[in-house]
Amino acid sequence: MNAELRLRLGVAFLSAAVIGYEIGLTRLFSFLQHYHYTFLVVSGAVCGLGLGAALSAAIRQGTEGLGRHLGWWAAFCASSMGLGALLLATFPRMPLLLMVAVAGVPFIAAGAFLALVFRVRHTESQRLYCWDLVGAALGILWVVVALKWLGGVAALISASMLALAASVLLAERLLARLTMLGLFVVLVVALLVARHGAIDLGALAEAADKPMFRALDGGRDGRNTGEVVDTRWSAFARTDLVDRSGDTGLNFYVDGGAGSYMFRFPGDYRRLFFLRREAAFFPYYFGKRERALIIGPGGGADVLYALMTGWRDIEAVEINPEIVDLVRERGDYNGHLYDLEGVDVHTGDGRNYLQRSERRYDLIALPLVYAEAADLVGYALAENYLFTREAFAAYLEHLAEGGRLALVVHNHALMLRVVATLEALWLEQGGEPGRILDHLVVVNGTRGDATSEEAYRPLLLVQKKPYTAYQLGQLRKVMAELELNAYFLPGLRERSAFAPLRTAGLAAFVAATELDISPVTDDRPFFYDATPGLDVKLVWLLLGSGFLGVLALLAPLAFGAMRERRLGEVPPLLWAFFAAGLGAGFMMVEIHLLQRFGLFLGYPTLTLAVALFALLIGTGAGSVVGSRLGLLARPSGLGLLAVVVGVICGVYGLLLTSALDWALAWSLSARVGLTLVLVAPLGMLLGTCFPACLRLGGLQHSGIVPWIWTVNGFFSVLGSVGSVALGMEWGADAALGVGAAIYVFAGAVLFLRGRGAVAVVHTDSVVESDRWTMALLLLLALCWYVAFSLIGAQSSDSALSARYPRPAIAEEVWPESLGTF
Template sequence: MTQLRRYSLTIAALSAAGMLFEITLTRLLSALYAPPIVFAVLSLAVLGMGIGAGLAAAWSALRQSSRVSLYIVLTGISALFVGVASVWTASTQVPLWLAAIFLALPYIFIGLSLSTLFSALSDDSRTLYAADLIGAGIATILIIPLLDAMGALNAILFCVMLFMLAAMVYRPIGLAVVGLLLGILVWGGNLTANWLTVDMAALSSSFKTITEPLADGGQILETRWDSFARTDLVEPAEGSWRIYVDGGAASIIPPAQDNEHLIQDIGLFAFVTAQPQNVFTIGSGGGLDVWFALQAGAESVTAVEVNPQAVALVNDNAEYSGDIYNQPGVRVVVDEGRSVLRREDTTYDMIYLAQVVTLTAERAGYAMTENAVFTQEAFEEYLSHLSDDGYLGIKLYDEMTMSRTLSLAIEALKSQQNLSDAEALDHVIALLAPSTSPPTPLLLVKNAPFTEEEVIAIGRTAQRIGFATLFLPGIQADPPLDAVVSGVNTYADVIDISPVDLSPPTDDRPFFYQFERGLPQDLANLAVALGVIVIALLLLLVSFQWKARLPRLAASTLYFAALGAGFMMIEVALIQKIRLLIGHPTFSVTLVIATLLVGGGLGSMLYRRLAPTLERLSLWPAGLVVLVLIAWQIVWPLVNPALIGAAPVVRALATILLLLPLGLAMGVPFAAGLTVAGHRDARLVALAWSVNGVFSVVGSVASLTLAVSFGFSTVFIVAIVLYAIATLTARLL
């Protein structure tokens, strides 16, 4: 085997294992901690890749090819340590900085490995980079079946084995052999003996509400891991069985017997009031919404649930639930609610959302699944799919979520019917169940104004049952809504004086559960911490340059920093743009990342064939990305509406075809820059990996910061600007 082929196979295997590890670690940590914590810890940890490459740039002894096998074995060992430590420390409050340091260890060794291999064969950087991207892309494709087959815990241990296998590919010496045997032992041992398990009752995160019923004597009846989340079926000491997603987001399975207590749920009131014949529910979970619809006499119920294991658990426990999901007229769709609603283009007597929340962390940032459900565009779609006298029912968590949902309803009604704020409120009724903790609000919205007879009947019935009336058009309007009804103020004025952010989220800024004004404190803290780290690293780079005298260091740093941040920003923005078309969030993320990575690898190989020798970098590699991004911005809004009603396979293939040219273009600038940098000085190759790795994390955090503040469209524009900067810098390398 030639050296180039051996290096390429090693890089492909290492990148595949690294990508699998990052995604499976995200899944594991999401079950243990809150999404903002997961995002912060992983962001800081992935900085380790840049730090490892920086160490290789600073000390030539670390760039010896003979050390690569050791680095990869240490990657596997540290990955094992991270997986085990994450589980065993989940019951304690580990400082964020300490968790980030430990989680960074595998990435430090990956950075050392990649920078050493690329430095050794810098002339072949485009071939090696193709192996890197294609390996990671293939891993992204395989992650869904892998997680579905063995869950996050066993998948992490499987990654340990893959790291050891990558070391064997590079050099099948004693250390790599021992490492591979260790990987097989820990993975196979957990498959058979379950020596590594998560105690959900002992979790320290306040976000993990599963701890409450378990502390009160409840028990977990069954646990299922897949690519979407960890799903637990819990039998509390009292009350109905519940399904928990990643330890939070509980949903009730309505029992076939002894279900009288469910009649008091304010959610049932919405169905009894509307008396719908055909119903569409989003986030059906354990099936309670379906039970409500059937109790109210609905003949047709379409229940959409994004978590396949929730549906499977309900079906597999049909004796308890009365086989709720297989009752006559009930159809269950595992998908994203809005995507189904758009594609099927049907009208319903009721569209119902009940406390839709998943709290599952994603590679792109905070939990986004439920946020797509609560946007102005989403509410406009809901209203457009209602029959003439149809109801939109939203059961919420508290009065704060109700107030923000009210802003969505008002804006959607104003947009569709050209109403004033006061006129829009004639279409809304707000109720509250005071007996729950916290009290549970219910919002009822219609396309037509509520008549006086309807308002009186609904208000009297609600009060007789024991519910409180918060807003009844024409009858009851408490402050601050009384000023809106009278026309003195608009609801925008109410939003302005509120201590929390109640503004209506949009598809471009879909952060419904973000109530802090300005940047969320945890995200601001992360951005500050990352900024301090980056400044410290840049100061170290200046200090290093004082002695090293590397050629064209400033231009190289700017070029590779722009590419690192720009690539990540494009990835994040595209995931947000495409997810509503594709549907299921897991498939959307996989499709975007895999297409960009594999496409980038093919682009790097193609450029090597078109330009076998490369002594100087031209404007075209990065400039072409700018042109394709601008073209994509123009084409996507034209193509997207035409694809909404297409079959899933057609939508996926069309998306791949639209993303592939962008992926091909994005795979060229970094590899081409590495090749030219290697001609200047071998240390610049490792340094390029370091800068690119650090600024990839900067790009990820900056994407979320910009999206929360200005929207994902701004993220996309900034990414174009970054590639334009790389284009202008290219000739200076």
């Protein structure tokens, strides 16, 4: 294997390690921390790429001995990944800044590696960039599989082995290779240790700042101390099954937070008689009891409610396949709940499943995902497409005559937000202001205070037609028998919280509370973010990344060489400014795509394995195609191309939603194919600009390449943070629009200022290079097919070998006020 191919493979393997490590960190921190802290820590760590690129500027390295030098950087990256993973698992409650530092060291090493490669070999930037991105796509496929097979910490260590592979490829001396062999043995041992539970759950239990950790702690008296029975990792989440009592049931926790319950069910409903007074049980007493859809059944409590009340057909859609597998594996414990006659459990996104269905349901239920009120802060930055105006429209459209939508939410503010969103939908469909309340009943949670003006874990029952006096009377009788409290009954028990909606309309209703209860849409799907304005931590992260980005952009001007400009050349600052715009704009476009295709594909892991994969492959291919475009021989041509890319991104965003809505009913394989078709060409356009910037800027002055890498890295973080901030305040379409505008602005500046610059033409041998590039792309296509087959098998409904008969209905469960069962 010649040195050129070893260098390109080294770049690919290191990039695979970096993106695999980043995704693995996100999964690990999602378990260890709340979501907003995860975003904070991972963003801070990724800033290390920019720091590493800046560090490389101080390294005087030429072509001679480049591979040997890069090999040691890759080895440092590998060792810091492995050590960092073990430290984060062993000391999960280290200070946040220390956590950022530990997680960020491998990114610093990777940033120095990549910036050094592109500085020394800037004339080949466009082909090297292709290998960089193709390697990243390979890393996505690897980490998706590694998380499932190895677990979170071990998957991080496996990513370090990819970096070590890059080191081995680039090592030139026997001593270096022996050192790499020793490091490989150490990493294998660390991986084996990590597979058997490297995370210190005791430290997490002492912190007790997430529901699962409190369950493990057992409270002040130490009673009901939980024990982890089983743990599953995936690219979606870490799923734990925890035994707190061992008698009534077991608790599921997803990333240590959102939880659900799996009851011990011996086959006799009378053993679970106490459940009949739960507010979540209440909706199942009413209606035709023919077909029910449960979105997010978790451990199966709502499936059990439907069975106990005799529903004929029960469909349940659970997004977490690990929960479904665990429930089925413990069929002897739960009475084979998911395999009983008349129960069909599907894996995927519930809303996606519903919108592709032509069935009508007598009940559509969205059970409460268990979390304390304080824990909801952690979900403020997380998108939730189940409680948007468009989602409610889909639910109501799929209700049969007389059917109801049942939602259980966590607190009073979220109840108000649901009502505001329903009112927005009502007005959009031409309804009279405030009359949505005639279609709504609210039942207080089982342990709620009937005298309080604020609802406690309320149940909302919504139907298409206004509630009749007979229906309200029937509901009141059953509530009285079950000792449940009605929070709101239209015309019978009105509440001051809803008065502004009755009398003054939606705007007054939203303004009547200090919290943000404005309607939620697919464009702004942050349902749990009820705090007015941006989250404080997000603001600090935005300011911090902005400060570092500006510092990286301007600080090099202190060196005279960075201010030099010869006749016919573009000022170095302009190259850095253009790279900054590309970094921020690309991330905004990428995040928008992942959001849109996440709902379309219906399974979170497919978003990584299809949408992000296609984007990276397309971007890498665009880098190679760009090397043959004569337009990119001049800075002005590159600027013009960036303007065109920005305009296309803007138009693309306008058409994307309609295209995805039109194809939503397609089969999974067809939707995957459409995703590849829609994303890869856009990736090709996006992939032409940055490597051309590296090549043209490096040919002008090789010393500015680390500067370009640095500002691109910092502004990429700023772009990702800015995209979330814009999405929360003005919507995802606004974030895409800003990203497209940044491309246009940066390109226009380079075009106008670079018109006088001379063309820079560089020729190299492309036949051999392109042959290896095509071979790599074909290999990657094969790897993608294998990974997709694995994920597709998980996301599709597995065939059951046998159905278990339903237990006999216990009439004692049925309320006397409803008459005969």
